[in-house]
Amino acid sequence: MQNRRMQLDQRRAPIYEALENFRRMRVVPFDVPGHKHGRGNPELTAFLGQQCVGVDVNSMKPLDNLCHPVSVIQEAEELAADAFGAAHAFLMVGGTTSSVQSMVLTACKRGDEIILPRNVHRSVINALVLCGAVPVYVNPEVNQRLGISLGMRREEVAKAIAEHPKAVAVLVNNPTYYGVCSDLRAIVQMAHSAGMLCLADEAHGTHFYFGGGLPVSAMAAGADMAAVSMHKSGGSLTQSSLLLVGPNVHAGYVRQIINLTQTTSGSYLLLSSLDISRRNLALRGRAMFHQVADMAEYARQEINAVGGYYAFGREIMNGNSVFDFDSTKLSVHTRDIGLAGIEVYDILRDEYDIQIEFGDIGNILAYLSMGDRPQELERLVSALAEIRRRYQRDSAGLLSQEYIAPEVVISPQDAFYAEKVSLPLEECVGHVCSEFVMCYPPGIPILAPGERITKEILEHIQYAKEKGCSMTGPEDPEIHRINVLT
Amino acid sequence: MELWFSEFHTPDVQHSIRVTRHLYSKRSEYQQIDILETPEFGRVLTLDGNVMLTERDEFIYDEMITHVPMAVHTGIRDVLVIGAGDGGVVRELTRYDRVERIDLVEMDPMVVEACRTYLPSNACRMDDRRVHIHFENALKFIRRCEAEYDLIIVDSTDPFGPSEGLFTREFYGNCHNALREDGIMVNQQGSPFYAEDAKAMQRSHKNIVKTFPISRVYQAHIPTYAAGYWLFGFASKKYHPIDDLDAQAWSKLNLHTRYYTPRLHIGAFYLPAFLEEMLEEVEE
Numbered sequence: 001m002q003n004r005r006m007q008l009d010q011r012r013a014p015i016y017e018a019l020e021n022f023r024r025m026r027v028v029p030f031d032v033p034g035h036k037h038g039r040g041n042p043e044l045t046a047f048l049g050q051q052c053v054g055v056d057v058n059s060m061k062p063l064d065n066l067c068h069p070v071s072v073i074q075e076a077e078e079l080a081a082d083a084f085g086a087a088h089a090f091l092m093v094g095g096t097t098s099s100v101q102s103m104v105l106t107a108c109k110r111g112d113e114i115i116l117p118r119n120v121h122r123s124v125i126n127a128l129v130l131c132g133a134v135p136v137y138v139n140p141e142v143n144q145r146l147g148i149s150l151g152m153r154r155e156e157v158a159k160a161i162a163e164h165p166k167a168v169a170v171l172v173n174n175p176t177y178y179g180v181c182s183d184l185r186a187i188v189q190m191a192h193s194a195g196m197l198c199l200a201d202e203a204h205g206t207h208f209y210f211g212g213g214l215p216v217s218a219m220a221a222g223a224d225m226a227a228v229s230m231h232k233s234g235g236s237l238t239q240s241s242l243l244l245v246g247p248n249v250h251a252g253y254v255r256q257i258i259n260l261t262q263t264t265s266g267s268y269l270l271l272s273s274l275d276i277s278r279r280n281l282a283l284r285g286r287a288m289f290h291q292v293a294d295m296a297e298y299a300r301q302e303i304n305a306v307g308g309y310y311a312f313g314r315e316i317m318n319g320n321s322v323f324d325f326d327s328t329k330l331s332v333h334t335r336d337i338g339l340a341g342i343e344v345y346d347i348l349r350d351e352y353d354i355q356i357e358f359g360d361i362g363n364i365l366a367y368l369s370m371g372d373r374p375q376e377l378e379r380l381v382s383a384l385a386e387i388r389r390r391y392q393r394d395s396a397g398l399l400s401q402e403y404i405a406p407e408v409v410i411s412p413q414d415a416f417y418a419e420k421v422s423l424p425l426e427e428c429v430g431h432v433c434s435e436f437v438m439c440y441p442p443g444i445p446i447l448a449p450g451e452r453i454t455k456e457i458l459e460h461i462q463y464a465k466e467k468g469c470s471m472t473g474p475e476d477p478e479i480h481r482i483n484v485l486t
Numbered sequence: 487m488e489l490w491f492s493e494f495h496t497p498d499v500q501h502s503i504r505v506t507r508h509l510y511s512k513r514s515e516y517q518q519i520d521i522l523e524t525p526e527f528g529r530v531l532t533l534d535g536n537v538m539l540t541e542r543d544e545f546i547y548d549e550m551i552t553h554v555p556m557a558v559h560t561g562i563r564d565v566l567v568i569g570a571g572d573g574g575v576v577r578e579l580t581r582y583d584r585v586e587r588i589d590l591v592e593m594d595p596m597v598v599e600a601c602r603t604y605l606p607s608n609a610c611r612m613d614d615r616r617v618h619i620h621f622e623n624a625l626k627f628i629r630r631c632e633a634e635y636d637l638i639i640v641d642s643t644d645p646f647g648p649s650e651g652l653f654t655r656e657f658y659g660n661c662h663n664a665l666r667e668d669g670i671m672v673n674q675q676g677s678p679f680y681a682e683d684a685k686a687m688q689r690s691h692k693n694i695v696k697t698f699p700i701s702r703v704y705q706a707h708i709p710t711y712a713a714g715y716w717l718f719g720f721a722s723k724k725y726h727p728i729d730d731l732d733a734q735a736w737s738k739l740n741l742h743t744r745y746y747t748p749r750l751h752i753g754a755f756y757l758p759a760f761l762e763e764m765l766e767e768v769e770e
Contacts, residue, residue: 351655351696353655374623378623379656382651382654386660389663
């Protein structure tokens with residue numbers, strides 16, 4: 001059933017239709033790409049399929065141009081804006097990283113302050129390195145039992161706004177990787193009354209626009225911009241994404257910002273996947289996500305029945321730092337069976353051929369989507385039951401994940417470009433870091449450029465390494481050394 | 487008019503059977519179910535176009551998957567059968583008076599319904615008072631069982647369809663947990679001949695070896711399965727399939743069988759060299 005608020009004919013998919021038409025025209029290509037509908041690269045064609053390489057084509061009049069859309073891409077963007085309830089939507093081909101960065105770069109200039117929770121994705125702080133804005137971190141509350149960062153409390157946001165009245169924007173995770181939502185409507189109001197923009201990282205919230213019983217979406221809450229990972233819960237191809245903007249943001253300026261860093265050869269595989277996925281979501285999203293939420297709920301019950309594990313759900317809502325919870329997320333707390341989440345993550349893959357999204361110190365996250373079936377869920381639950389039986393041990397000695405409030409000494413940009421020296425990990429205490437350190441996934445920095453390195457932080461890094469988290473960020477791939485400011 | 491049913495055993499090999507009548511064709515929630523009348527093999531049950539059984543040669547499969555464990559462990563009373571919605575395994579099991587309970591877990595009620603109507607020679611004992619049919623996902627069913635059964639028979643379809651979960655380590659682990667301390671698990675283990683099948687067979691054998699202290703493979707010759715050559719897995723916590731065979735006790739039961747004999751029982755565990763190698767490769 002089509003959502004009532006949509007005005008346009010969501011059965012249309014203009015980019016897809018133009019590509020189908022283009023295929024039927026049998027146009028002779030004397031333009032790039034050089035593989036010429038795959039003929040010049042038979043091995044690639046055999047691997048990806050003729051259908052696929054045949055539409056890997058260049059911008060041209062009948063197919064429009066992503067840098068300056070005037071026909072089918074423009075129509076597709078209008079349909080997307082309509083489907084998501086936005087004033088304007090931009091089709092993005094550089095991952096949601098590009099959406100997040102365009103959002104931040106639109107809102108901030110060099111020296112501007114931006115209010116944000118510390119558990120943001122690396123792409124947000126990367127954007128600060130690019131533009132030179134200064135982060136004002138709001139301490140996300142931590143759930144002590146689970147050891148996960150939650151949302152921002154309203155009082156904390158109000159305090160940050162009061163202390164930094166010149167900040168230009170407030171950025172909110174909607175939701176976090178674990179599905180935790182802040183009180184977005186209230187934060188939008190606070191930001192707007194202080195003359196600030198409200199930006200939402202909705203990398204994990206595409207489905208909010210199409211679900212009953214799901215948390216409020218950024219556009220519905222009145223936020224000014226939102227970065228939406230269509231390739232996660234939306235079902236489009238990896239690296240495709242959407243940037244949504246509300247009525248208070250000038251779309252032409254956003255387009256200029258996007259064009260600063262965006263490729264001029266936008267992939268039509270990605271663009272058509274966005275078009276077709278948007279159509280699918282608009283027409284069938286509500287029913288699909290209802291099913292996903294039901295599957296997640298079933299899995300939670302079954303996993304909790306196994307014992308030892310805690311698959312958490314909406315009961316962790318507290319009206320503030322967990323204002324809402326995304327019930328399609330399947331996160332499981334593993335510490336009570338004596339295993340770190342990352343250990344369960346590794347065992348699932350190595351011994352049971354089950355790949356989940358990530359494991360951190362205390363939890364695992366299995367990503368459920370419209371592509372899942374009950375029989376695979378049964379495998380996951382049974383494997384968890386087996387892991388408990390085979391590996392359960394005393395949980396004493398397992399660290400919980402504490403929130404370590406960062407001390408921002410200088411802006412991420414100044415720190416990134418400053419004179420620096422590489423020091424062994426254990427000698428870094430007290431120095432200011434010039435690079436990122438994070439576990440990936442989830443990609444939330446433990447250290448960001450410009451922050452003071454403390455003993456606590458180093459212990460956390462050491463522990464995560466020991467447990468087998470894949471760490472990224474520093475120049476030194478082994479993370480024995482960190483670059484610090486001289 | 488000529489009507490033929492063909493099944494691809496590999497993309498380059500197909501096996502065809504002449505069909506006189508297409509008796510049944512329905513799509514269930516899980517799979518496409520067909521029953522064909524054929525001159526050579528009698529009635530044939532196919533799921534998603536793969537032959538599951540034919541009236542002509544099902545006795546080989548059903549006897550070998552049932553009597554081998556029954557002749558080893560003479561105390562088997564509680565049996566769990568997974569899959570096997572056609573009823574052939576249940577029919578063989580009900581021939582033993584000592585069996586007190588047969589729990590049959592089949593995910594697809596339509597298979598049972600179709601076989602009751604069109605394959606009565608297989609489904610004939612499904613109404614035995616000892617038989618309890620559960621239409622449920624087997625992984626889910628078995629998660630809740632602990633030390634309840636003496637024997638588990640896993641009569642699944644091939645590992646590339648809806649039964650994929652029945653070839654996994656998590657499933658075998660839960661079977662181990664559902665068996666008593668002298669329990670046995672027997673499963674259909676696929677065919678070792680064609681490359682794709684062989685790989686799947688090795689994977690499931692590896693998973694079983696990691697789960698059970700005793701794990702041996704035995705073979706039978708089944709004309710309508712890929713390469714006509716089929717394997718079964720015998721996994722157990724205590725009993726060895728040959729050393730603990732009680733041939734005398736079994737013979738005293740006077741069960742008439744057409745394929746299984748206690749002599750063949752021993753022979754079935756003697757495998758060709760290439761197969762021994764394949765198994766050893768994953769046993770380390």
